[in-house]
Amino acid sequence: MRSVKKPETYDAIIIGSGMTGGWAAKELTEKGLKILVLEAGRPIEPDRDYVEHVPITEMKFRGMNNRQETLKDQPIQRTCYACDEWASKFFVKDAEHPYTTDPDKPFAWIRGRQVGGKSIMWARQSYRWSDLDFEANAREGIGADWPIRYADIEPWYNYVEGFAGITGQAEGLPQLPDGRFLPPMEMNCAEIAVKEAMARQFGRERVMTIGRAAILTQTHNGRAACHYCGPCHRGCITRSYFSSVNSTLPAAEKTGRLTLRPYSVVHSLIFDPQTRRASGVKVIDGQTHTAMEFQGRIIFLCASALESTRILLNSATPEFSTGLANSSGELGKNLMDHIMGGGADGIIPGSLDRVQTGKRPNGIYVPRFRNVTGKEKNFLRGYAYQGQAERESWERGIHESGFGVSFKNSLRKPGRWKMTFHGFGECLPNPANFVEIDKERRDAWGVPALKIHCQWRDNEKALLHDMMIQAAELLAAAGAVEIVPYKQNNPPGLTIHEMGTARMGADPKKSVLNAHNQAHDVKNLFLTDGACMASSSCVNPSLTYMALTARACDYAVSQMKKGEL
Amino acid sequence: MERREALRLMGAASVFSVLSSELFAATLRAQIAAGNGGGFRTLSPAQNEIVVAMCDVMIPATETPGAKAAKVNEFIDLILTDWATEGERKIFLAGLSESDRRSNELFGHGFAAASAKEQTAIVQVFDEELATTRNEKTPKQIRSWELTLELPFFAQMRRLTLVGYYTSSIGQEQELKVEIIPGSLHGCVSAEPEVKQ
Numbered sequence: 001m002r003s004v005k006k007p008e009t010y011d012a013i014i015i016g017s018g019m020t021g022g023w024a025a026k027e028l029t030e031k032g033l034k035i036l037v038l039e040a041g042r043p044i045e046p047d048r049d050y051v052e053h054v055p056i057t058e059m060k061f062r063g064m065n066n067r068q069e070t071l072k073d074q075p076i077q078r079t080c081y082a083c084d085e086w087a088s089k090f091f092v093k094d095a096e097h098p099y100t101t102d103p104d105k106p107f108a109w110i111r112g113r114q115v116g117g118k119s120i121m122w123a124r125q126s127y128r129w130s131d132l133d134f135e136a137n138a139r140e141g142i143g144a145d146w147p148i149r150y151a152d153i154e155p156w157y158n159y160v161e162g163f164a165g166i167t168g169q170a171e172g173l174p175q176l177p178d179g180r181f182l183p184p185m186e187m188n189c190a191e192i193a194v195k196e197a198m199a200r201q202f203g204r205e206r207v208m209t210i211g212r213a214a215i216l217t218q219t220h221n222g223r224a225a226c227h228y229c230g231p232c233h234r235g236c237i238t239r240s241y242f243s244s245v246n247s248t249l250p251a252a253e254k255t256g257r258l259t260l261r262p263y264s265v266v267h268s269l270i271f272d273p274q275t276r277r278a279s280g281v282k283v284i285d286g287q288t289h290t291a292m293e294f295q296g297r298i299i300f301l302c303a304s305a306l307e308s309t310r311i312l313l314n315s316a317t318p319e320f321s322t323g324l325a326n327s328s329g330e331l332g333k334n335l336m337d338h339i340m341g342g343g344a345d346g347i348i349p350g351s352l353d354r355v356q357t358g359k360r361p362n363g364i365y366v367p368r369f370r371n372v373t374g375k376e377k378n379f380l381r382g383y384a385y386q387g388q389a390e391r392e393s394w395e396r397g398i399h400e401s402g403f404g405v406s407f408k409n410s411l412r413k414p415g416r417w418k419m420t421f422h423g424f425g426e427c428l429p430n431p432a433n434f435v436e437i438d439k440e441r442r443d444a445w446g447v448p449a450l451k452i453h454c455q456w457r458d459n460e461k462a463l464l465h466d467m468m469i470q471a472a473e474l475l476a477a478a479g480a481v482e483i484v485p486y487k488q489n490n491p492p493g494l495t496i497h498e499m500g501t502a503r504m505g506a507d508p509k510k511s512v513l514n515a516h517n518q519a520h521d522v523k524n525l526f527l528t529d530g531a532c533m534a535s536s537s538c539v540n541p542s543l544t545y546m547a548l549t550a551r552a553c554d555y556a557v558s559q560m561k562k563g564e565l
Numbered sequence: 566m567e568r569r570e571a572l573r574l575m576g577a578a579s580v581f582s583v584l585s586s587e588l589f590a591a592t593l594r595a596q597i598a599a600g601n602g603g604g605f606r607t608l609s610p611a612q613n614e615i616v617v618a619m620c621d622v623m624i625p626a627t628e629t630p631g632a633k634a635a636k637v638n639e640f641i642d643l644i645l646t647d648w649a650t651e652g653e654r655k656i657f658l659a660g661l662s663e664s665d666r667r668s669n670e671l672f673g674h675g676f677a678a679a680s681a682k683e684q685t686a687i688v689q690v691f692d693e694e695l696a697t698t699r700n701e702k703t704p705k706q707i708r709s710w711e712l713t714l715e716l717p718f719f720a721q722m723r724r725l726t727l728v729g730y731y732t733s734s735i736g737q738e739q740e741l742k743v744e745i746i747p748g749s750l751h752g753c754v755s756a757e758p759e760v761k762q
Contacts, residue, residue: 063709065709358749
């Protein structure tokens, strides 16, 4: 019925309801626009869908996950730590969402298709990028220069932090600018010991701080403080961590100008060569598979890095034969993800009469210290550590000898303090890491699938090695024993910080988007998710996506008011 | 109390004084999807008796109930049936036969019929054999999707007994006294329960 009547028309259409779509919805509705949010997946109702308080006793496989079912239905998604027995329902079924890779170059594309997207399961780490990041491409002549600097985005970091609520500790480090933090979460005994030992050995060069996270440590904007149950990625009935479902979408809803349409799989955008605008969106109903169209004055692509790029690639026209807004030829190129999983763990002796109470949904952070003031011979850029200390649980008994009464009594008490540093390294933009449409494959809704060509290159591999060595060195400096350095062989994608493929830049010949996330070629089209990134930093990107989205919305509405859009 | 009312309260600030066990139970009932099914699907009655006995030797009743009361055998049957591969299942069932064989050889009757002292002696030997096959002092970090039971019999038994016990209601509530909603965070406090709320 919908396909025959005149398409519904909105001031703005936002594609995606997750991290960035939620922000676009909030900003544009609060500025007076009547908007439509198209979400490919199902609706989420916290009362019904959140499962963070379901005890392990009630899980069929008691936390060991439904191995046989996930091997069949989620062979890729299951490799994400958050796709556990509780939260696997927030991840897609891989067979419905095919993509291809080169045979020897796996890419783990982790996806959440529902209202809220991956903002439901994200790890909530929230850091500002600095000019060390925004200037890196220009300084080294790699990729395209960012068209913005820290000064351009700083007010927008302030703005989104103010709404979302970020807990953290100010440190005054140039490579990791401080924000307007809610009170920090406490470090535990072993973390305090390691932090103090690092300060003695490394001074201000290598600093350990408590994680900066989008979790409330006090009541904030009507949302309750964290109650320290632990597994945020399963939802939060008190809305204490930031997700679009928990905060931005309710704010947009409050304006009365939001229409949220779940089960709306976007096939492509419609380009009008007369007006040179994206005039509408082709949608396939997720349940009925009926095709329909919606029209909007402006369009925001917020579908996640690779989904947004896939939509543009699938929107080719005679003029834009390689994908909409791709006169530069850069669409699809320079795919990045953080290389993750060089690190070390070790036992921190002592403090056996002391414990942490409450499950802290946040770790510690060691900001980048490589290539900050010095210059490394073996690699460009750097990495940061996330990590934590915790006392060993009863699970240590799985790997120990012993049984019976004394064994049981010993496992009742927590074990020794174990500290882990886990590195996240910057990935250089490289045009040979790219995506294209695989003409042979379509998803369950008939939308052509992506073929992803991506692999770690020498610089990332060198970072991974160094992050392992230096993690062991930090533990040694802290007096740790039984230090175990490790280097995981994770495919790109698994860090779920995929960035690039529609980069921002000042030069329309070398970039897809301008300094305000507006397509150079199609003025009423904006893209504000991870696809827009011109470099990857080693810093978690979500807070930057949020700031860029709010900034782009402000620009778009001001242009509309001036009659430019 | 109605769940909606419970959630409304939970959504308010400083609610944790009102998180009574009644309220907590109400929210849980609504969150819980499915429980474990009953009946054994892999273990025969004789094999089940061996599992029950061996689990209880490993995690006996003390001032808290042990593995038998926690029905670890039911969890093991579930894992063998719906989780394990054919090869892993074979290793486990062969291990049960081996337990019986050793008991018969040493004591003239099967493992389930052996005395507590005899069962302990057999488990002791399994435990020492496993210790000699372990080659790393610190176990590799195993990520959840990498979890496997491609292990010697007693390593399977040890993992499943511990997981089955410590993730049971008895294990979580009586033995470990896990709090689902601690309500506050203290990074480094005395192990004495003075700051518990």
